Amino acid sequence: xxxxxxxxxxxxxxxxxxxxxxxxxxxxxxxxxxxxxxxxxxxxxxxxxxxxxxxxxxxxxxxxxxxxxxxxxxxxxxxxxxxxxxxxxxxxxxxxxxxxxxxxxxxxxxxxxxxxxxxxxxxxx
Numbered sequence: 001x002x003x004x005x006x007x008x009x010x011x012x013x014x015x016x017x018x019x020x021x022x023x024x025x026x027x028x029x030x031x032x033x034x035x036x037x038x039x040x041x042x043x044x045x046x047x048x049x050x051x052x053x054x055x056x057x058x059x060x061x062x063x064x065x066x067x068x069x070x071x072x073x074x075x076x077x078x079x080x081x082x083x084x085x086x087x088x089x090x091x092x093x094x095x096x097x098x099x100x101x102x103x104x105x106x107x108x109x110x111x112x113x114x115x116x117x118x119x120x121x122x123x124x125x
Contacts, residue, residue, distance in 0.1 A: 032117040041082045043093040054120040062089045079104045083114035
């Protein structure tokens with residue numbers, strides 16, 4: 001009986017972990033509404049941003065060492081859509097923003113998924 005409960009708990013943990021991995025790898029499979037009030041945040045490097053970013057996105061580099069201080073300058077009550085190259089950095093950025101008190105933050109994943117979900121074109125500088 002004890003083994004059965006342990007196996008059930010282990011299976012449940014594996015399912016939860018699998019769900020978390022898939023959430024960070026592909027967070028949005030549906031459309032994301034972007035209004036004039038939505039702030040679209042590209043958390044990639046400046047070089048990645050310059051090579052192509054969603055139209056209207058602001059660049060706040062997650063890996064700059066200044067992400068928390070830079071994002072603190074933004075309104076925590078505004079609506080945000082965050083993306084990166086593959087979805088990993090955007091998941092980290094969303095978690096950081098939510099921990100800092102931002103209420104409405106959507107992880108759009110990687111740039112291609114974000115473009116598809118938001119309908120925003122990828123543009124270059």
